[in-house]
Amino acid sequence: MLDVALSFLAAFHTVFQPVNLIALVVGLVVGMIVAVLPGLTLVMGVVLALPFTYGMAITPSIILLTAMYISGTYGGAFTAILFRIPGEPLDVPLLWDGYAMAHKGEPAKALGWTLFAAFCGGILSTLAAVAMAHPFATFALKFDSPEYFAIILFGLTSVVALSGASLINGFISLFLGLMIACVGVDSIYGAERFTFGVPMLADGIEYLTVMVGAYGVGEVLVRLEQGFQTPPVQAGGRVATRFPSLREAWAVKATLARSSVLGIILGIIPGAGATIASFVSYGTEAQYCKRRELLGTGIAEGIVAPQTASTATVAGHMVPLITLGIPGSGATAVILGAFLLHGVQPGPQVFVKDPGLVYAIFASLFVGVIGMCLMGYFAIKTLIKVLYLPEAVTSAFVVMFCFIGAFSARNNITDLWMIVSFGIVGYVFERFRFPIAPMVLGCILGTQAESAFMTSMISYQNDWTVFFTRPISSVVMVFVVIALVYPLLRHLRQKRDTHHPVAS
Amino acid sequence: MLNRLRRTVAYMVVFVVTAVLYVLANRISFIAPGGRIGPDVWPKAILALSMLTCVFQIVKILFFAGAGEQVPGVLESIIEEAPVGEIAETATEPRYPRLIVGGIVLTVAYVVLIERLGFFLCTFAYLAAFAWIGRYRRPLVVLASSLIGSLLFMFVFMKVVYVSLPLGQEPFSQVTFLLMRLMGIR
Numbered sequence: 001m002l003d004v005a006l007s008f009l010a011a012f013h014t015v016f017q018p019v020n021l022i023a024l025v026v027g028l029v030v031g032m033i034v035a036v037l038p039g040l041t042l043v044m045g046v047v048l049a050l051p052f053t054y055g056m057a058i059t060p061s062i063i064l065l066t067a068m069y070i071s072g073t074y075g076g077a078f079t080a081i082l083f084r085i086p087g088e089p090l091d092v093p094l095l096w097d098g099y100a101m102a103h104k105g106e107p108a109k110a111l112g113w114t115l116f117a118a119f120c121g122g123i124l125s126t127l128a129a130v131a132m133a134h135p136f137a138t139f140a141l142k143f144d145s146p147e148y149f150a151i152i153l154f155g156l157t158s159v160v161a162l163s164g165a166s167l168i169n170g171f172i173s174l175f176l177g178l179m180i181a182c183v184g185v186d187s188i189y190g191a192e193r194f195t196f197g198v199p200m201l202a203d204g205i206e207y208l209t210v211m212v213g214a215y216g217v218g219e220v221l222v223r224l225e226q227g228f229q230t231p232p233v234q235a236g237g238r239v240a241t242r243f244p245s246l247r248e249a250w251a252v253k254a255t256l257a258r259s260s261v262l263g264i265i266l267g268i269i270p271g272a273g274a275t276i277a278s279f280v281s282y283g284t285e286a287q288y289c290k291r292r293e294l295l296g297t298g299i300a301e302g303i304v305a306p307q308t309a310s311t312a313t314v315a316g317h318m319v320p321l322i323t324l325g326i327p328g329s330g331a332t333a334v335i336l337g338a339f340l341l342h343g344v345q346p347g348p349q350v351f352v353k354d355p356g357l358v359y360a361i362f363a364s365l366f367v368g369v370i371g372m373c374l375m376g377y378f379a380i381k382t383l384i385k386v387l388y389l390p391e392a393v394t395s396a397f398v399v400m401f402c403f404i405g406a407f408s409a410r411n412n413i414t415d416l417w418m419i420v421s422f423g424i425v426g427y428v429f430e431r432f433r434f435p436i437a438p439m440v441l442g443c444i445l446g447t448q449a450e451s452a453f454m455t456s457m458i459s460y461q462n463d464w465t466v467f468f469t470r471p472i473s474s475v476v477m478v479f480v481v482i483a484l485v486y487p488l489l490r491h492l493r494q495k496r497d498t499h500h501p502v503a504s
Numbered sequence: 505m506l507n508r509l510r511r512t513v514a515y516m517v518v519f520v521v522t523a524v525l526y527v528l529a530n531r532i533s534f535i536a537p538g539g540r541i542g543p544d545v546w547p548k549a550i551l552a553l554s555m556l557t558c559v560f561q562i563v564k565i566l567f568f569a570g571a572g573e574q575v576p577g578v579l580e581s582i583i584e585e586a587p588v589g590e591i592a593e594t595a596t597e598p599r600y601p602r603l604i605v606g607g608i609v610l611t612v613a614y615v616v617l618i619e620r621l622g623f624f625l626c627t628f629a630y631l632a633a634f635a636w637i638g639r640y641r642r643p644l645v646v647l648a649s650s651l652i653g654s655l656l657f658m659f660v661f662m663k664v665v666y667v668s669l670p671l672g673q674e675p676f677s678q679v680t681f682l683l684m685r686l687m688g689i690r
Contacts, residue, residue, distance in 0.1 A: 055665065166574035168561045172518055175554040179525070179547065186543035191534035193547060194525065217611065225604040228638050392638025393649050396631045399611065400657060408667050416615045424608060432514055435577070450546045457541050491575045 004134050011359035014059065015367050023060035024364055027067025028371050029379075033386050034068070035075030035088055037394060042072035042088050043330035044215045048398065050208065050334055050341075051405030058342040059357055063364040065338055069331045070122060070314045070365060071372045073274050077114040077307060078376075078384055082107055085387075090275040090310045093282040097295065097302025104298050108242035113303040115376050116244055117256070121308035122369030124260045125267065125315035130362045132268075133351075136323040140348035145459060146466045149452035150476035152445050155270040155326040158483040160438050162269075162276060167487055169434040177442020178449070180205050187447070188454055200414050207443045208341075209406060209418035211334060214436045216402040217419055218426020220395045225427075228391040241377050248300065255301045256308055258284055263309035267316015270328035274310035281309035315365055322346050322358055325448070330437050333444050512562045519558035526551040606637040622672020622680040627654040655683070662689045 014020060027049075034045030046068050053061035076091035081098040094114070101110040143151070160170035183194045184204030195201040259281040266277040285305045286295055295302050313329075320326045325346040327333040339346050350358055375383075402423075406415040429436050460466040468474050529551060532544040610633055618626045631650035640646060661667040662684070671680045684690075 052665075160577070162577050165576050167577060168557055168574065170577060171557050172515075172554060175522075175550050175557070178550045179554075182547040182550070186534075189534040189536065189543045191532050191543045193532050193543060194528065221604060221607055224607045224638055225599055225601070227598060227600045227603060228640075229598065390635070390640045390642075390645070392635045392640035393631075393646070395638060396634035396650075397653060399634065400627060400631065400653070403614070404657065404661055404667065404669075407669060408661075408665070411668050413615065413619060413670075416618070420611055420615055423611070427604070427608075453546060454541070457545075462539070462541055487577060488575055 001131075004130065007355055007359045008130050008362060011356065011363035012367070014356060014360040015063070015363045019057070020060050020063050020360070020364070023056070023064040024067045024368055024371060027064040028071040028368060028375055029383075031068035031071035032075035032372070032375060032383055035072040036079055036383055036386055037389070037391075040394070040398065041215070041219060042069065043334065044219055044398070045072060046331045046334045047211050047215045048401045048405065050211075050338055051408040053338055054341065054408055058339070058344055059360055061338050061342060062335060062357075062361055063368075065331075065335045066314070066318070066361060066365060067368045067371075069335070070311065070368050071375070072331075073310045073314060074114070074118045074307070074372055074376060075383070077118070078111065078380055079387060081110045081114065081303075082384070083387070088275075090273075090278040090306070093278050093306035094303060096282070097298050097300075100296065100298030101300075101303065102298075106298075108240045109244070110298075110303060111241040111376075111380070112243045113300050114307050115241055115373050116249060117259075117304040117307035118311045118376070119369060119373045120256055121260055121263055121311035122314070122372070123366065125264045125312035126362060126365045126369065128260075128264050129315035129319050129365075130359075133319050133323055133358065133362070136319055137348040137351040140323055143348070143472065144470075145452045145455040146470050146473040147476065149449060149456055150467055150473040150480070151324055151326060152449045152452060154476050154480045154483065155320075155328070156438070156441060156445060156449070157480050158270045159328075159441050160435075161483045161487050165433040165435075169432075170438050173429065173434045173436065174438035174442045177210075177439035177444075178446040180210060180439075180443045181207075181446025181450070187451065200412070205418065205443075206410070206415065207337060207440070209415050210422050210443045211337065211440050212402045212405055213419040213422025214426030214429070214440060215330065217399055217423025218430060218436065220398055221423060221427040222430045223391065223395060225431075228395065241380065244300065252300050252304050255285060255289060255304050258288065259305045259308035260312050263312025264316040266309070267313035267328065268319050270320060270326055273317070273329040273331075274313045277309035277313045278306035281305040311369070315362070318361065318365065322350060322361065323348060327441065327444070330440060333437075333441055336444060508565050512565050515558040515561045515565075519555055519562070522551045522554045522558070526555070603637060603639070607634065610634060610637060619670050620673050621676045623669035624654050624658050624680055624683055625672065625676055626670075627657060658683060659687050659689075663687055 015024065030049065031042070031045060034040045035042060046065055049065060049068055053064060056064070072088065073090060076086060076088040077094050077098065079085040080091040080094040081102050084095060084099045086092045086095060098110045098114065101107070101113075156174055160167065160174050179194075181204075183201055185192055185195075185202055192202060262281045262284060263277045266273075266280065282295075282302065282305050285301050286292055289295065289301045289305075291299055291301060317328045317332045320328055321332045321336060323346075325336065327336040336346060344350065344354070344357070402419055403416055406412075406419050425439075426436055428434075429439070456466055457464070466473070468477055526548060529544050529548045532542070532547075534542050534544070536542045610630065614626055614630045621629070628650050631653050632646050635646045635650070658669065662669055671677050
């Protein structure tokens, strides 16, 4: 443990090197702007930033993207509290108490509680992630291909189970992503699959074009269909932040503890991102908070719970990403993409080969949380001015960033066609309520899943029961089954409660 | 029944596409040492699961009561159970089908024309037209933002980041060359 603490402390030296520090600050600012702008989502912002990291070294690249990610979980709180516009879905619970507190004439206090919650959630979760990552990685070193296959399968199924309006649609989306990953020359036999004689397809479909198309162009098209109807921003008065007193802060310690733990745990589970953490922690307060009957009227607990949990998920997400190479959300899928683009496969071996990089990422999260809060306190007035930008104009620029990102990668017009195609796929998915995240994750993890499956089959003479007979993989397979069954049980319980409200 | 059939269309389309791909997967040529599974097994397994999923959903919609009901992901059910139902207010968004058609046509046109017009002219036209299609009606702001934006993109990506953006064909390339000279791009 002392080794971990020393490595973590030493990593701050890396973070404070000029290039890394610039990447951190740029990431924080851009992440916050993206979160404030209603037309842009956090994942979309991280995707658009990815092409800019091609020419950078891996450390500043990952620092830039994680900084965007963490500040993105905080920036949207301003618009939710001040203007009743949730910048991200995860900010919706902040409308209930955050906006209510602002509406009662205490916007500065509401912003102060948000800042306090983001700071505590961010710092606590980063420390927890640092403590957990090394044991996780040491344990993961025991894994063989059946265990990896089981873990990837768990990651993919839990993403389907946790997100989306329909489990069936989630699976179709996942299968599409896995099929996209099959296109091209297979790595074991060198056989061409689904290339249709097109030479460019022999190299496979770049997951970058899938991500940029589906998340970038796709979301712009969805907003365009809605006529870019951002609610009008009322010219507000003075925007300021007032911190809670020590006594007030001490009074919400239980909420803070519950939400931090929830945020970290939900961050570690693939698929359960900041949005789920935000809603679940609010729901938990509705059950366990001392002043639960006042929730929704503008009390501190209703602000602290969702904000703490959503910020805490970021460090939680980094644990499976770095130690196992499993991204748990759209944003971490992009960060995994950045790792792979720089020739680094996250997993337990990273701790052996490049521990400096791992701890630099955690240290950057720590510094990022502090920087994000400073920025939130001092620069918020300037930042929220981006709300006045017309959405139609900013969306046109978003599409352009998507296209230039494609040019930066391979300088090929075919990639633009891919982006447009996946943009239309993304729009159709949104329109017919098919979740995009399973497709993107399937596309990224498909190659690894197939490789682990084929290696297992070759090593164990086509014995598929190997996934259920080895101790670790069998336990993970049980989690896969739970991930599949849980939404069904939850749905049945909800139906029963609706039909028999009195009994429930 | 017609309503139910309509709801199956998406799944039928996916089923047909995956069935075609399954047939194609049978034609993947490879030489596998005795007893080993080939590179066709993985895609075929995915396609088979995809087809099964579609069949399940189609049968459920067509033949069972409460067919429209979907088992939601956990997030969706958490939102449904949330203590305050604020989201319902924001859930119903108006739709403008003409805008989406215009946006897709414009975006496809951009990809078709970029090598002919060159990056600057094509981007300028795209930015202006997209903002206009997106119902932003302040011509001066649209023109100014499009002009400044496309010049900035060109300067940053060609001069600073060294991305090779399309120059265009004659006579449009003359505009690109002129701007490159003015910006000091070689």
